[in-house]
Amino acid sequence: MATGTKTQTSPTTQAPPPKPKEGRGWLWSLLLGLLILGLVATVPFVGNAADLHNWTLIIMFAVLAQSWNFIGGFAGYSAFGNVVFFGIGAYTTGLILLANLPFWLGLIAGALVAGLFALLLGLPVLRLRGHYFAIATLGIAEAMREFVTVRDVGGGGGGLISLPLPSLDSYVLFFYAFLGLSLLCLLITVFLTRSRFGYALVAIRESEQAAEALGIPTYWHKVGVFVLSAVPAALAGGLYAYWATGFDPDTVFNVGISVEMVLLTFLGGAGTILGPLIGAIVFEYTSFQFQASGFTLHNTLLGLSIVIVTIFLPQGILRLIQEFARQPAPGERRANPFVEGVRRVRRFIAANGV
Amino acid sequence: MSFGQVLVNWLLLGSLYGAVALGFSLVWGIMNIVNLAYGALIIVGAYTAFWLYTDLHIDPYLGIPLTMAVLFIIGWIIQYVVINRVIRAPMLVTFLLTFGLDLLIIDLVQQFFTSDLRSINTAYAGNGIDIGSTHIPLPSLIAAAIAILLTAALNFFLTRTRIGNAILATGMDRDAARLMGISIRHTYALTFAIGAALAGAAGALLSQLYPFDPSEGGTFTLRAFVIVVLGGLGTPWGVIAGGLVFGLAETVFPLIPGVGPGYDDAIAFAVLVLVLIFRPNGLLGKPFYS
Numbered sequence: 001m002a003t004g005t006k007t008q009t010s011p012t013t014q015a016p017p018p019k020p021k022e023g024r025g026w027l028w029s030l031l032l033g034l035l036i037l038g039l040v041a042t043v044p045f046v047g048n049a050a051d052l053h054n055w056t057l058i059i060m061f062a063v064l065a066q067s068w069n070f071i072g073g074f075a076g077y078s079a080f081g082n083v084v085f086f087g088i089g090a091y092t093t094g095l096i097l098l099a100n101l102p103f104w105l106g107l108i109a110g111a112l113v114a115g116l117f118a119l120l121l122g123l124p125v126l127r128l129r130g131h132y133f134a135i136a137t138l139g140i141a142e143a144m145r146e147f148v149t150v151r152d153v154g155g156g157g158g159g160l161i162s163l164p165l166p167s168l169d170s171y172v173l174f175f176y177a178f179l180g181l182s183l184l185c186l187l188i189t190v191f192l193t194r195s196r197f198g199y200a201l202v203a204i205r206e207s208e209q210a211a212e213a214l215g216i217p218t219y220w221h222k223v224g225v226f227v228l229s230a231v232p233a234a235l236a237g238g239l240y241a242y243w244a245t246g247f248d249p250d251t252v253f254n255v256g257i258s259v260e261m262v263l264l265t266f267l268g269g270a271g272t273i274l275g276p277l278i279g280a281i282v283f284e285y286t287s288f289q290f291q292a293s294g295f296t297l298h299n300t301l302l303g304l305s306i307v308i309v310t311i312f313l314p315q316g317i318l319r320l321i322q323e324f325a326r327q328p329a330p331g332e333r334r335a336n337p338f339v340e341g342v343r344r345v346r347r348f349i350a351a352n353g354v
Numbered sequence: 355m356s357f358g359q360v361l362v363n364w365l366l367l368g369s370l371y372g373a374v375a376l377g378f379s380l381v382w383g384i385m386n387i388v389n390l391a392y393g394a395l396i397i398v399g400a401y402t403a404f405w406l407y408t409d410l411h412i413d414p415y416l417g418i419p420l421t422m423a424v425l426f427i428i429g430w431i432i433q434y435v436v437i438n439r440v441i442r443a444p445m446l447v448t449f450l451l452t453f454g455l456d457l458l459i460i461d462l463v464q465q466f467f468t469s470d471l472r473s474i475n476t477a478y479a480g481n482g483i484d485i486g487s488t489h490i491p492l493p494s495l496i497a498a499a500i501a502i503l504l505t506a507a508l509n510f511f512l513t514r515t516r517i518g519n520a521i522l523a524t525g526m527d528r529d530a531a532r533l534m535g536i537s538i539r540h541t542y543a544l545t546f547a548i549g550a551a552l553a554g555a556a557g558a559l560l561s562q563l564y565p566f567d568p569s570e571g572g573t574f575t576l577r578a579f580v581i582v583v584l585g586g587l588g589t590p591w592g593v594i595a596g597g598l599v600f601g602l603a604e605t606v607f608p609l610i611p612g613v614g615p616g617y618d619d620a621i622a623f624a625v626l627v628l629v630l631i632f633r634p635n636g637l638l639g640k641p642f643y644s
Binding site for chain 2 (some may be wrong): 130
């Protein structure tokens with residue numbers, strides 16, 4: 001919240017609706033994002049091989065969450081099958097590598113194929129809304145996994161692909177490639193918060209009918225952002241393919257990854273610049289700490305986190321901090337900061353209950 | 355395979371699918387929640403029946419009411435403790451939450467029962483009735499009969515009892531129902547509990563017909579969704595109709611040259627998109643509760 005302004009909001013029982021950043025908020029978010037990525041970039045110098053492995057995956061999930069944020073956070077469309085683009089990117093790159101063609105060609109081909117697939121898929125399914133859209137996207141991911149398995153696309157039995165191993169020091173390169181991709185997604189997100197295209201997406205999220213009435217071609221905006229969210233996911237899939245060197249349909253078309261994208265975005269704050277990045281770092285880092293301590297039930301952890309986040313943090317960490325730091329409205333009695341903060345958070349939570 | 359045999363197989367499969375989607379349709383219609391944990395509840399039902407049969411030696415058909423009771427309690431707790439807290443949140447939140455529950459439940463089932471493929475084989479599982487060249491397997495016939503019975507019971511409960519009417523009223527208008535003195539909190543918990551009990555019954559029926567393992571939950575959720583879309587959200591009988599249509603699609607699609615077996619989810623998805631493009635409210639459906 002800008003501090004100098006005199007604008008004051010009346011006390012409401014509901015949490016303030018998500019709104020685009022005002023003033024210079026976006027600049028601070030961008031700088032903070034660059035700072036976070038800059039700090040993460042030091043991992044190869046200060047950490048060991050295990051740290052590098054973990055942080056590569058953390059940043060990969062950050063990219064996936066950031067790309068989901070375009071369609072889910074900005075346009076408000078609950079795409080639950082975005083893992084399909086990750087898988088398509090991985091398989092396209094894998095097949096190109098198996099044909100002894102260069103890796104960069106595989107990445108580009110993966111992005112193109114996934115983008116085209118998103119366009120062709122988006123044309124029918126983006127006419128659907130709400131539950132129907134969500135299930136249709138979930139269904140395509142399941143159907144694709146089944147198709148790749150039954151047709152044995154990878155040629156290794158059940159769709160399995162095995163690639164030649166990349167040399168060991170190139171793991172650092174993969175890490176920086178993921179980091180660069182995350183930076184790209186950050187810049188796209190900032191662009192979305194500052195451009196007509198992004199405003200139109202937020203308008204669609206808040207009320208699609210009103211957006212349509214304002215003359216926004218909502219359908220084509222939705223198709224556009226669907227493709228936009230598919231391409232980074234496919235690039236991440238292509239990088240993952242060569243980094244992991246072997247994968248099967250159950251790994252790269254795992255619907256759990258889709259859900260993880262959604263969770264990470266929600267945890268940080270959907271529709272914000274930094275939300276997906278922060279959510280990914282917080283959750284995945286915690287998850288790796290659990291794994292290191294011998295707790296192997298990843299899905300239990302994921303499920304429990306989802307339950308906790310959806311009940312207690314439906315607006316994400318960032319908005320929770322904003323709510324804590326908010327100036328008290330006129331007539332609002334100011335208790336000590338901690339009690340006041342807890343009261344605000346409880347109001348935040350109670351808004352969704354019966 | 356004779357035409358009569360295909361017809362019998364289709365009718366038995368379709369009725370069973372109706373039973374699979376019954377509880378899903380109830381929860382969606384009344385609370386506007388797409389319960390993605392539904393498949394996981396079916397799996398819990400199947401494993402409960404399996405456990406009752408192998409460890410306590412209770413006949414699987416006698417085990418169905420017990421399974422339903424167990425799932426009823428689980429469903430009540432899930433709704434009362436968890437889902438009631440986000441019921442007014444945007445659809446995406448409840449969707450995500452139920453998916454989280456699905457992951458959690460499946461992981462726990464895997465811990466308790468391992469991920470081995472299981473099946474229930476009773477002494478009479480191989481019996482059947484033969485009419486001419488048409489063979490009607492006894493377990494499938496009983497399963498279809500129970501499916502029809504459950505549908506009739508649910509229909510009777512919703513339309514003829516006071517509690518059922520309260521559930522319907524809550525589904526039509528939450529605030530008006532509250533003004534009539536209905537406790538929304540308890541009605542929702544009861545609705546979800548009944549939905550879970552029906553999932554348990556479906557799981558117990560399926561466990562006697564097919565081998566199962568914990569990873570199959572998602573497939574059942576997707577199928578239940580498609581069946582409900584086909585039948586519409588109107589009445590329990592619509593679900594049976596949806597089940598029959600979906601059973602037909604699953605019987606016919608693999609016969610198309612070049613397709614072959616193994617594409618269950620792809621078929622479900624194809625049917626879903628085709629129907630939604632042409633009939634956004636479902637094949638027989640009307641937007642009844644919304």
